[in-house]
Amino acid sequence: MPCNEPLLSIENLSTRYGPIQALHQVSLEVNQGELVAMVGANGAGKTTLLHTVSGILPPSGGEITFDGQPITRMASHRIVGAGICHVPEGRQVFPPLSVDDNLRLGAHAVRGEKEWVESTLGEIYELFPILRERAKQTAGTLSGGQQQMLAIGRALLGRPRLLLLDEPSMGLAPLLVEEIFRVIQGLNERGVTILLVEQNARAALGIADRGYVLETGRVVLSASAEELLADEAVRKAYLGY
Amino acid sequence: MLDQILQFVLTGITVGATYALVALGFSIIYNASDVVNFAQGEFVMIGAMSAIAMSAGENGLSPFLALPLAILLTIGVGIMLQRFAIAPAKGASVVTTIIITIGASIFLRGVALLLWGKDIFALPHFSGEQPIHIGNATLLPQNLWVMGGAALLVIGVHWFFNHTHQGKAILACSCNRTAAQLVGINVGKMMMIAYGLSAFLGAMAGLLVTPITFTSYDAGVMLGLKGFSAAILGGFGNPMGAVAGGVLLGLIESLSAGLISSGYKDAIGFIILLLVLFFRPSGLFGKATAERV
Numbered sequence: 001m002p003c004n005e006p007l008l009s010i011e012n013l014s015t016r017y018g019p020i021q022a023l024h025q026v027s028l029e030v031n032q033g034e035l036v037a038m039v040g041a042n043g044a045g046k047t048t049l050l051h052t053v054s055g056i057l058p059p060s061g062g063e064i065t066f067d068g069q070p071i072t073r074m075a076s077h078r079i080v081g082a083g084i085c086h087v088p089e090g091r092q093v094f095p096p097l098s099v100d101d102n103l104r105l106g107a108h109a110v111r112g113e114k115e116w117v118e119s120t121l122g123e124i125y126e127l128f129p130i131l132r133e134r135a136k137q138t139a140g141t142l143s144g145g146q147q148q149m150l151a152i153g154r155a156l157l158g159r160p161r162l163l164l165l166d167e168p169s170m171g172l173a174p175l176l177v178e179e180i181f182r183v184i185q186g187l188n189e190r191g192v193t194i195l196l197v198e199q200n201a202r203a204a205l206g207i208a209d210r211g212y213v214l215e216t217g218r219v220v221l222s223a224s225a226e227e228l229l230a231d232e233a234v235r236k237a238y239l240g241y
Numbered sequence: 242m243l244d245q246i247l248q249f250v251l252t253g254i255t256v257g258a259t260y261a262l263v264a265l266g267f268s269i270i271y272n273a274s275d276v277v278n279f280a281q282g283e284f285v286m287i288g289a290m291s292a293i294a295m296s297a298g299e300n301g302l303s304p305f306l307a308l309p310l311a312i313l314l315t316i317g318v319g320i321m322l323q324r325f326a327i328a329p330a331k332g333a334s335v336v337t338t339i340i341i342t343i344g345a346s347i348f349l350r351g352v353a354l355l356l357w358g359k360d361i362f363a364l365p366h367f368s369g370e371q372p373i374h375i376g377n378a379t380l381l382p383q384n385l386w387v388m389g390g391a392a393l394l395v396i397g398v399h400w401f402f403n404h405t406h407q408g409k410a411i412l413a414c415s416c417n418r419t420a421a422q423l424v425g426i427n428v429g430k431m432m433m434i435a436y437g438l439s440a441f442l443g444a445m446a447g448l449l450v451t452p453i454t455f456t457s458y459d460a461g462v463m464l465g466l467k468g469f470s471a472a473i474l475g476g477f478g479n480p481m482g483a484v485a486g487g488v489l490l491g492l493i494e495s496l497s498a499g500l501i502s503s504g505y506k507d508a509i510g511f512i513i514l515l516l517v518l519f520f521r522p523s524g525l526f527g528k529a530t531a532e533r534v
């Protein structure tokens with residue numbers, strides 16, 4: 001297996017909302033098996049970046065390559081089909097549908113492989129027993145933390161080769177944040193490649209191999225997670241000490 | 242008197258079943274795409290008129306071929322409506338899309354007028370015209386076709402949305418388009434399925450009821466309005482509410498035509514609709530909270 005080529009490679013990516021340019025020539029790489037964190041403050045462009053990778057937003061310039069294939073202007077459903085699964089900011093579960101239906105919809109792209117779907121569904125229920133308990137309830141009745149688990153489970157059922165996570169800690173109590181990050185770390189240890197986007201720099205860099213810092217749509221720093229955690233500017237801006 | 246009322250009820254349910262199918266089409270499209278499709282009535286007309294046109298004359302097709310072809314044609318029109326009129330207006334306001342669908346309905350009526358003129362047409366009854374007596378009330382076999390057909394279609398639609406992956410994927414698109422895209426659902430395709438399904442329901446309504454009510458190039462106007470009213474009566478966006486609203490509207494009209502005056506039946510239907518909206522803005526079976534955020 002040629003490992004010198006990154007799984008995801010983003011080069012000079014720019015994205016605009018009409019006249020507003022939200023991303024300015026962003027470049028980053030995620031290698032097979034890595035957990036990469038992208039930290040940035042409110043409005044830095046983190047969600048815009050992930051939406052562009054997933055094909056929700058069209059880029060105004062630059063290239064995205066996944067596993068050697070250009071995916072820059074591919075339709076979102078084909079990007080998911082290629083193996084990029086996205087846990088969106090704010091969970092975005094389907095409230096009127098049951099927990100079980102939400103998870104199964106996550107397998108939309110791979111629903112033909114029934115055995116794989118059923119066994120993975122079992123694994124998700126092992127990972128998050130509360131979801132099994134609530135399988136028949138509508139997703140709208142779940143708490144924020146449970147919805148986050150559901151959103152992660154839903155993305156895992158898409159059989160991700162790369163998992164994109166958008167602020168999984170948002171709005172969760174500290175204990176829950178810890179639990180969610182333990183799960184993310186566990187997934188990475190089991191071989192899932194992850195790009196994690198977070199405002200919570202401490203928690204994200206705490207489990208990441210490498211990190212990038214995004215400020216007003218530009219990558220301003222990129223280093224190993226330890227280096228970033230030790231970096232004076234990062235500590236001041238994102239860690240609050 | 243009681244016999245008469247039974248007669249009105251039977252007629253009302255038949256007409257109401259047609260309204261129910263149109264109303265169901267309205268809700269499916271509204272749920273899937275937030276579009277109020279005022280061309281829904283035209284689907285009914287196209288289904289009926291094209292079946293009549295294809296089976297007419299010496300060289301006409303047999304009904305066994307003409308009816309399925311008419312259904313397919315109507316589905317095609319529904320999909321094209323989505324593809325070429327609605328999809329390009331992505332992100333447009335509700336008012337804009339309403340204007341688009343009204344435009345589409347005028348266009349479709351115009352085409353029908355050009356093709357078939359202003360004449361009134363009928364389809365043959367499916368299984369004879371021998372009346373069936375229930376007490377002193379009578380029923381045509383075609384009434385049973387309408388009621389039974391509509392009931393089967395409603396059950397089928399309910400099953401589709403509650404028990405199939407495709408159906409749930411359409412629901413997912415309607416509750417959160419972006420999230421649906423992010424799980425790999427091809428939203429455009431789901432929209433085409435939703436429009437095709439609504440068109441299919443319209444065509445079926447047209448084929449079932451035209452032997453009794455006849456049709457013409459502009460028959461879709463009133464049916465569309467009635468179906469829209471029924472959907473509102475039941476609670477817009479609630480498919481089974483729309484069905485109930487349709488049957489109810491048919492009953493109200495038939496009873497007021499019979500007991501009061503047929504000249505007032507439409508007016509009474511709309512007055513009851515206004516009253517319901519006044520006291521329950523979200524319709525009879527809608528959620529109690531009326532606001533859509």
Ligand SMILES: Nc1ncnc2c1ncn2[C@@H]1O[C@H](COP(=O)(O)OP(=O)(O)OP(=O)(O)O)[C@@H](O)[C@H]1O
Binds near residue numbers: 040046
């Ligand atoms: N739909 C939109 N239309 C116009 N501008 C937008 C839109 N969405 C985001 N923006 C702008 O783009 C910039 C980046 O927003 P983005 O949501 O990507 O930031 P973020 O890093 O995800 O922030 P947060 O941490 O709050 O989620 C912001 O300045 C924002 O105001």
Ligand SMILES: [Mg+2]
Binds near residue numbers: 046047089166167
């Ligand atoms: Mg964001």
